[in-house]
Amino acid sequence: MNRREFVYAAAGAALLSGVGRLGAQPRRYDLIIRGGRVIDPSLRLDAVRDVGIVGGRIAAVEPTLSAEAAATLDARGKLVVPGLIDIHTHAARSAEGPGLLLRDGVTGWIDAGSAGADGIEAAVAVARTSPQPGRVLINIGRGGILPDGDTKDLALADVGAARAAIERHRDYVVGIKARLSETVVGSNDVEVLKRTQQAVEPLGLPVMIHMGQSPSSLRELLPLLKPGDIVTHLFAPPPNAIVDDDGRLLPEVLAARRRGIVFDVGNGVRDHIRWDTVEQIMGQGFWPDTISTDWNVMSRTTGVVDFANCMSKYLGFGMSVSDVIACATINAARTFTVFRDLGTLNVGAPADVAVLELRDGEFEFLDNYENTIKGSQRLFPSETVLRGVRVPRA
Numbered sequence: 001m002n003r004r005e006f007v008y009a010a011a012g013a014a015l016l017s018g019v020g021r022l023g024a025q026p027r028r029y030d031l032i033i034r035g036g037r038v039i040d041p042s043l044r045l046d047a048v049r050d051v052g053i054v055g056g057r058i059a060a061v062e063p064t065l066s067a068e069a070a071a072t073l074d075a076r077g078k079l080v081v082p083g084l085i086d087i088h089t090h091a092a093r094s095a096e097g098p099g100l101l102l103r104d105g106v107t108g109w110i111d112a113g114s115a116g117a118d119g120i121e122a123a124v125a126v127a128r129t130s131p132q133p134g135r136v137l138i139n140i141g142r143g144g145i146l147p148d149g150d151t152k153d154l155a156l157a158d159v160g161a162a163r164a165a166i167e168r169h170r171d172y173v174v175g176i177k178a179r180l181s182e183t184v185v186g187s188n189d190v191e192v193l194k195r196t197q198q199a200v201e202p203l204g205l206p207v208m209i210h211m212g213q214s215p216s217s218l219r220e221l222l223p224l225l226k227p228g229d230i231v232t233h234l235f236a237p238p239p240n241a242i243v244d245d246d247g248r249l250l251p252e253v254l255a256a257r258r259r260g261i262v263f264d265v266g267n268g269v270r271d272h273i274r275w276d277t278v279e280q281i282m283g284q285g286f287w288p289d290t291i292s293t294d295w296n297v298m299s300r301t302t303g304v305v306d307f308a309n310c311m312s313k314y315l316g317f318g319m320s321v322s323d324v325i326a327c328a329t330i331n332a333a334r335t336f337t338v339f340r341d342l343g344t345l346n347v348g349a350p351a352d353v354a355v356l357e358l359r360d361g362e363f364e365f366l367d368n369y370e371n372t373i374k375g376s377q378r379l380f381p382s383e384t385v386l387r388g389v390r391v392p393r394a
């Protein structure tokens, strides 16, 4: 029995001893989250419910739970959703990153290419000590993110170095990242992407590309992706957006989605989102599969702020609250195997829960070009429960 199986068996035993049989309610819960509006797109659930937790797992989601609880969390007037999963962050840049994300409701994170082969140990060390599951995409550029461009010097796109680093850290490096903007790759985007695929080919790991302002068209780049690969910054404006000069979606983009390639937001601060491009793309019914922040420890003071803010931006473009929650929970959980059991409040699932506030009012949302749109609703982080334990508020 490996460690994961052991944890599973132990939790299962705890559940069984409390529950008696599946479906019946235990006599006592470790924690009940009471009276919130539970929105779980994985269950098509949007209703006021109590959520009962035993042994770090969801034990019941019912209109009312009458059994005793060691602790209760009053969620009346708030949203109770699966713990948020952010597949594009830079949380592994510093030790305090994961804890800050956790307070914002983020119970799983991916660091998208902060470090290359040369700096991977430090990034993996942050992931190892993270309270919530955190994993790393290695940058194909062996120096990681460089001010002068990760792979403008093609020698930095070192397949052997990347592959060796992945093999040293198979448990924490779950994929690879290639940043393909002209300022990062010069004119090397096609070659860099080929090398990126080559580095993970024997291991079958996913590639995430950072699109937008690349020297080559996505018509050339997207066919180099395989099912399960991720395109981040899907709302990046031209040149080389996912729409052509007339604002029409490229046929290659639709073909990529049909093949199982994931389109992710990656909010960030520069060059990734412009409201007129968002309007063009979403107006054609092309919505993101996943919403992510491109977060770092400075994000509180930028247009990112927190994950809930990044999610709220799309309420103004036709998405419902449940739609944006799906992009930050179940859809995100499906992108990396480390999250396969998460993103849901299914009975039996690990009890990772985000309590959010949905406030009505007048809110301004920033793109990456100092343009604002107004919205009448904004989600705010409130409480986080990780594996059944309430996270202290800072």
Ligand SMILES: [Zn+2]
Binding pocket: 088, 089, 090, 112, 294
């Ligand atoms: Zn990023």
